[in-house]
Amino acid sequence: MFLRLIRQGIRNQRNRIAVGVFCVFIGVTVVSSLINLYYDISYKMHEELKSHGANFFVGSKTYSVSPTLDQSVLDLLIKTITREKIVAISPFLYGIARLDLGNAVLVGVDFPEFKKLERHWPIVGQWVSMSFDDRHCVVGRTLANTMHLKVGDSLTVYSQDLNTHAPLTIKGIIETGESADEQVFVNLPLAQRILGLEGKVHHAMLRVEVTGTEAEHLARFLEKTIPFIKADALKRVSYSEGKILESMTGLMTLMVSTIVVLMTLVLMTTLTAMTAFRRKEIALMKALGAKNRSILSYFTVEIILIVLVGTILGIPAGFILAQIFGKTIFLSFVSFRLIVIPFTLAIMSGTAVLAAIIPIRRAYRLDTALVLKEE
Amino acid sequence: MNELILELKSIKRCFGKITALDDFHFNVKPGEWVSIMGPSGSGKTTLLNILACLDTPTSGDYLLDGINVASFNEDQRTVIRREKIGLVFQQFHLIPYLTALENILLAQYYHSVIDEDEAMAVLVRVGLEHRATHLPSQLSGGEQQRVCVARALINQPAIILADEPTGNLDEENEAIVLKFFKDLHQQGKTIILVTHNPEIGQEGDRIIYLHHGKIVEKVYF
């Protein structure tokens, strides 16, 4: 009988129920897409920033323009930190080299490691893949533009005195928005040869698997163990990461709560209209012996059905919407995050309870005698 | 021990400044048929609502089968109502999306457990077995009221309260419905029936006339 009542009651109120389901559906679609987007983007951002970008700088204790560190310091670092913790480590050597037209900063790095450190730099063409490759280079975008260079072009790099030179092929052009855009990157041994600085490096950049304060501890530890170096944990990356996530969290919270409030109001209006429409029925049921509890259970089942159907339809739709957002705003596909389901359900349960309070109170307080007297 | 099935002791019911029932004393013996008459606004429906435990008096005591229900809360009144009282309304009050049979089952559902055979049997009693699956909108007024009577009977209440049950019916249907009340009276049910029709009023054991919330005249037959 209970099921029959529910079924017939729903059939009788199709339109209002449809409005309720639709409202939940829209709400869930937007809310779940935002949650999905948020979790996906923050997860990806975390992954991205975790595995790339240098977080450690090791230079000479005494500052000078000419490099004072021996390249053996890299082995020393690897030994001290232990290989497992180091994601990437590359030496850096800077110097002015001559090109066919003018000068440029020549940077010596260890390409396979350097690539791991700076993977987020967009590159046209490819990175130099081997450490011993002395025939290829990577140049910055600004330099490439001023010299009309393309990937595959050749470029000869000369020492200042023109005694040494190396004919190179451009393998890739990077665009960083930083000074690297004006530089020529080659493997360290070639740079050392051109610049006449055999065995020397200016500093090393590392990506070490450490978090928060661990990084500071490691820096102090390195400086103590290798007295002639200066070690710095770079906070810049994790700081900006935190900033972006923070503002994203704020924005998402704001949007989600706005939508939840709107949805609650619409749902409340719908449920109140449903109660008003049925005041006679409710009064009659009470007159026939229905306790408030059975009226309540009747309502509860209906609300749960509305919310459930809306949610079940809304979550896939929300995923599709998240894809659209992801494609247009973040230019990336969004993968489905399971956490969306409990999160959305929790939000919807809260919404349903809030939206139902007023209508249910009305049903409770209904003056049976009065309502039954109405024509 | 219970000489009286219904006993109202100095009942007062006010709606704001309006006093619908005033120092009202009223006793009904089991198996009695009392007709209530009086002009519009005299307090007939108010009286019936209190008797039906749909409403509570502002003051005074109401003994229903010896139990003082005047201070009962809503759920307690609901329980005692479904155990003891069958209601018939002037406006029928059938649920529009339930069939005739289902409307009867509903009363049974809130009372105990549903039993379709039993519900069908009361439909047979009011001569509507062939309309069991019809919705109220597909039934005539007289048929709807017969469904209401069947619904009032399904739980075998000792007391039937009817507020102008024939008010919306033509003479033919009025006669049919009236016949059910006579049958019920024969079976020993207590009947309280509000009516404007003196002929119907005379079917009872006595008539009480109300005016401004007081009994102004009693007629015994």
Ligand SMILES: Nc1ncnc2c1ncn2[C@@H]1O[C@H](COP(=O)(O)OP(=O)(O)OP(=O)(O)O)[C@@H](O)[C@H]1O
């Ligand atoms: N819920 C209420 N709020 C305010 N006043 C009410 C209420 N119910 C009844 N009254 C008033 O109480 C008085 C008695 O009303 P009641 O409905 O009992 O009359 P009645 O005898 O049934 O009239 P009718 O023959 O028209 O049905 C009337 O003056 C009415 O206006």
Ligand SMILES: [Mg+2]
């Ligand atoms: Mg009345």
